[in-house]
Amino acid sequence: MTIRYLKKYAALEDVVTVEEAESLWEWMCQQAHPAVNLSKCQHLHTAVLQVLLAARPKFVGEIGDSVLAMALGQAHADSAGHESMTKKGVTL
Amino acid sequence: MTVNDLLHQFVVEARDCLESISQRLLALEKAPHDQELLNDLFRSVHTLKGNCGLFEFPSLERVVHAGEDLLDQVRHGRMTYHAEMGDVLLEAMDFTADMVDLIERTGGVTSESQIPSERLATRLRAFLQANTKASQQAEVHQAEALPPATPPSWLASIPPDWCTEFPQSVAWRYEPEPECFFKGEDPWRLAGLAPGLKAITVRPLTPWPDLSELDCYRCNIEILGISDAPLAYLTEHFRYVPEQIAFHELHTGVAATTPSISEVNQPELSLPEVIRQRALQIWDEQRHILTQSDLAPGTAASIRHVFLQLLRATQAPQLAAAEASLQALGDSAGSEALHSWSALHHPAGGPEQAKSSTPSTAVLQFAADAAKTAPAPSSEENAHSRVLKVAQDKIDRLMDLIGEMVVAKNALPYLAQRAETVFVQRELAREIKAQYAVINRIAEDMQHAIMQVRMMPVGTVFQRFGRLVRDISKREGKEVQLLIEGEDTEADKNIIEALADPLIHIIRNSLDHGIETPDKRQQAGKPATGTIRVTARQESDRVIIEIHDDGAGIDARKVRHKAVERGLVHADKAEALSDSEAMQLIFLPGFSTAETVSDLSGRGVGMDVVRTAVERVNGDVQLHSQLGLGTTIRLSLPLSMAVTNVMIIDAGGCRFGVPMDLIVETVRVHQEDIHHFKQARTTVLRGRIVPLRALHELLELPGEASVNEEGEHAVLVVRMGAENMGLLVDHFHGATDIILKPLEGVLTGMTAFSGTALMGDGSVLMILNPKELMS
Numbered sequence: 001m002t003i004r005y006l007k008k009y010a011a012l013e014d015v016v017t018v019e020e021a022e023s024l025w026e027w028m029c030q031q032a033h034p035a036v037n038l039s040k041c042q043h044l045h046t047a048v049l050q051v052l053l054a055a056r057p058k059f060v061g062e063i064g065d066s067v068l069a070m071a072l073g074q075a076h077a078d079s080a081g082h083e084s085m086t087k088k089g090v091t092l
Numbered sequence: 093m094t095v096n097d098l099l100h101q102f103v104v105e106a107r108d109c110l111e112s113i114s115q116r117l118l119a120l121e122k123a124p125h126d127q128e129l130l131n132d133l134f135r136s137v138h139t140l141k142g143n144c145g146l147f148e149f150p151s152l153e154r155v156v157h158a159g160e161d162l163l164d165q166v167r168h169g170r171m172t173y174h175a176e177m178g179d180v181l182l183e184a185m186d187f188t189a190d191m192v193d194l195i196e197r198t199g200g201v202t203s204e205s206q207i208p209s210e211r212l213a214t215r216l217r218a219f220l221q222a223n224t225k226a227s228q229q230a231e232v233h234q235a236e237a238l239p240p241a242t243p244p245s246w247l248a249s250i251p252p253d254w255c256t257e258f259p260q261s262v263a264w265r266y267e268p269e270p271e272c273f274f275k276g277e278d279p280w281r282l283a284g285l286a287p288g289l290k291a292i293t294v295r296p297l298t299p300w301p302d303l304s305e306l307d308c309y310r311c312n313i314e315i316l317g318i319s320d321a322p323l324a325y326l327t328e329h330f331r332y333v334p335e336q337i338a339f340h341e342l343h344t345g346v347a348a349t350t351p352s353i354s355e356v357n358q359p360e361l362s363l364p365e366v367i368r369q370r371a372l373q374i375w376d377e378q379r380h381i382l383t384q385s386d387l388a389p390g391t392a393a394s395i396r397h398v399f400l401q402l403l404r405a406t407q408a409p410q411l412a413a414a415e416a417s418l419q420a421l422g423d424s425a426g427s428e429a430l431h432s433w434s435a436l437h438h439p440a441g442g443p444e445q446a447k448s449s450t451p452s453t454a455v456l457q458f459a460a461d462a463a464k465t466a467p468a469p470s471s472e473e474n475a476h477s478r479v480l481k482v483a484q485d486k487i488d489r490l491m492d493l494i495g496e497m498v499v500a501k502n503a504l505p506y507l508a509q510r511a512e513t514v515f516v517q518r519e520l521a522r523e524i525k526a527q528y529a530v531i532n533r534i535a536e537d538m539q540h541a542i543m544q545v546r547m548m549p550v551g552t553v554f555q556r557f558g559r560l561v562r563d564i565s566k567r568e569g570k571e572v573q574l575l576i577e578g579e580d581t582e583a584d585k586n587i588i589e590a591l592a593d594p595l596i597h598i599i600r601n602s603l604d605h606g607i608e609t610p611d612k613r614q615q616a617g618k619p620a621t622g623t624i625r626v627t628a629r630q631e632s633d634r635v636i637i638e639i640h641d642d643g644a645g646i647d648a649r650k651v652r653h654k655a656v657e658r659g660l661v662h663a664d665k666a667e668a669l670s671d672s673e674a675m676q677l678i679f680l681p682g683f684s685t686a687e688t689v690s691d692l693s694g695r696g697v698g699m700d701v702v703r704t705a706v707e708r709v710n711g712d713v714q715l716h717s718q719l720g721l722g723t724t725i726r727l728s729l730p731l732s733m734a735v736t737n738v739m740i741i742d743a744g745g746c747r748f749g750v751p752m753d754l755i756v757e758t759v760r761v762h763q764e765d766i767h768h769f770k771q772a773r774t775t776v777l778r779g780r781i782v783p784l785r786a787l788h789e790l791l792e793l794p795g796e797a798s799v800n801e802e803g804e805h806a807v808l809v810v811r812m813g814a815e816n817m818g819l820l821v822d823h824f825h826g827a828t829d830i831i832l833k834p835l836e837g838v839l840t841g842m843t844a845f846s847g848t849a850l851m852g853d854g855s856v857l858m859i860l861n862p863k864e865l866m867s
Binding site for chain 2: 018021022024025028029043044045046047049050051053054055067068070071072
């Protein structure tokens with residue numbers, strides 16, 4: 001398992017595969033204010049990314065993968081009122 | 093097949109491709125509009141690119157890909173081929189060849205190759221860009237009249253600051269299909285790895301539902317990105333999802349869609365028409381299969397099924413009737429019944445429908461063409477499958493084995509002798525000899541057959557000359573024409589390989605010292621374009637290669653002067669030499685007449701290297717030159733060097749072998765006929781003075797050369813270049829075939845011996861190298 005569900009947040013680490021999208025979604029559904037830590041995440045599958053985009057969790061710590069940071073930053077900038085912890089408009 | 097085998101295969105095929113590419117490129121210089129040639133060239137490059145794509149060699153693929161794109165434009169007549177393009181293409185090819193070598197050595201490419209690779213690719217792409225600019229300028233007037241291309245609607249969702257920040261890049265939109273996760277796709281990864289990625293964003297296709305209602309395994313996103321890589325790379329990167337991806341080039345404002353295959357081939361046809369044509373083609377192919385005898389029932393049944401599907405796909409006018417009649421035939425229908433049915437219900441129009449439902453003539457033509465061309469490739473494939481590609485080391489192994497076989501076979505006569513003398517079994521001895529004769533014959537046939545396999549046309553070496561002459565003559569400002577004759581002449585692989593470097597050296601010499609600059613040539617009353625003629629032919633058991641240039645020729649006076657200046661010969665001796673003898677001085681080590689050292693030749697390592705290399709394979713070099721008219725260098729080489737015929741001699745109690753091709757004769761000379769002059773001994777044979785040397789002295793063997801009862805010496809007369817020399821030995825023995833093994837290890841430096849051979853009785857025979865021994 002590359003997702004560790006902690007008390008305050010879920011830590012997504014290394015490469016998160018498609019099989020883990022469902023458990024993450026279930027976990028997100030149960031949380032009132034879900035938060036995730038992506039600092040050690042190298043890659044996550046599109047299905048997992050989709051869950052993150054839909055659930056709009058709070059991000060704990062920096063996002064390790066710069067491409068991911070850019071996409072999530074943009075997506076969160078689009079959805080007004082939601083505070084994003086990543087730098088906006090990161091370029092590679 | 094392991095990855096290593098695959099890699100090996102790749103290296104072999106890549107070399108083949110490169111060879112044909114280089115030939116075609118050179119041929120193209122002479123005929124830049126030859127469509128056939130262009131197509132061939134493109135095909136070779138395309139094959140090479142395809143092979144590169146199998147492995148992760150990005151720097152290699154990038155260059156080849158750029159080359160392919162360029163050639164594709166040339167092939168379609170959108171650009172014209174010119175010499176500059178050829179230069180860059182050849183350079184790219186050299187780079188590719190280096191990469192292939194590297195891959196063979198290390199199994200991969202290093203990151204160091206990245207920079208030259210990118211530089212080459214950019215240079216190749218520069219031609220493409222120059223062309224698009226030119227055509228854009230040409231179209232400016234037309235473009236003014238036309239409204240500018242409307243940007244796709246999705247472009248609006250890309251943040252406008254990206255477009256201003258990266259004006260020269262390509263924007264793309266990737267919309268994965270909803271079910272893509274079940275196909276094992278990971279669109280985010282694909283998008284994240286897009287070449288030259290500058291910015292990326294993800295958006296939901298439809299607004300996200302309430303989290304509890306989300307189906308996380310149904311893809312509901314679109315990915316928008318900006319890349320500064322060329323469009324071609326992006327197209328290549330997203331090649332598996334062509335219908336889900338859209339590109340837009342920001343600087344040109346042109347929406348680029350991935351062209352489908354049908355559009356490339358038949359740009360003017362609409363999609364239903366393409367499907368229809370394809371269906372007709374398949375129909376004809378099925379009919380062709382039906383005509384074959386011994387058709388399995390299963391095949392007939394599946395063909396029937398294909399017909400059924402095709403009928404529906406083409407929406408033939410009498411669909412219902414045709415389908416019904418096909419159903420009536422049943423699963424067990426024979427091939428003949430199906431064949432006649434398919435003729436009757438042909439979608440392009442059966443015999444009687446042809447008039448009523450006149451399909452367009454183009455379609456009919458297409459179908460007919462398809463029928464005609466369909467069997468052709470298969471027969472071609474058959475021809476290819478008959479040629480077997482075998483790695484060289486396997487052939488070498490066979491060669492070694494047959495060598496051992498020859499040696500082992502030679503043990504039989506010894507055995508026969510022992511049976512007769514030791515065991516007094518004459519009958520058995522005779523039988524052994526009879527068996528030996530049979531084995532001997534088979535072994536000889538086998539050896540001959542393997543030798544044939546190792547034969548290669550000398551043209552394989554000549555191919556490199558075209559490039560060499562082109563490059564050097566360009567750099568030197570000389571006009572040179574290269575004529576090659578007899579490239580089909582065959583010789584052993586080892587000989588051909590040993591020949592490559594000396595030949596290139598000779599050609600370089602001809603280019604550098606031989607051929608004059610155009611104005612000098614015209615002053616001398618010669619055509620401005622110089623000619624280098626390389627001819628190869630077979631003369632009995634030798635291959636003769638002549639390199640002739642019509643350049644300045646060799647000045648014997650200069651050669652004499654230079655040789656004396658360099659201390660290679662004594663001044664008196666140099667004066668005594670005839671002109672043609674003086675010219676041979678250029679073969680001496682350390683000789684060079686060039687005033688300045690160029691990077692071509694003139695380092696003083698020229699002709700002696702050539703001679704050594706040629707003599708190593710038992711060949712010899714001759715040189716003729718006429719001042720002002722040109723130079724001819726003639727190489728004479730054995731066809732094969734695998735088995736050497738030697739004569740066995742005896743001196744000081746040791747046995748030695750002397751290569752048969754050096755021996756002129758064996759004579760007995762009476763002691764009194766030997767003239768002594770100080771240390772030197774000579775004798776007169778057939779009116780010519782022959783210097784004599786004793787092998788005992790040369791090898792410091794104990795004792796003196798023995799004489800027989802009649803007071804005669806055994807003299808082996810050997811050829812030393814143009815002269816003969818006598819070698820005093822003790823006894824002559826017979827001749828035998830041996831496999832010469834070169835000396836190894838610490839013995840390598842002993843030039844007096846050319847190698848060793850294992851004899852049938854298990855003893856080792858040292859083979860003399862008389863040229864080195866007596867010079």
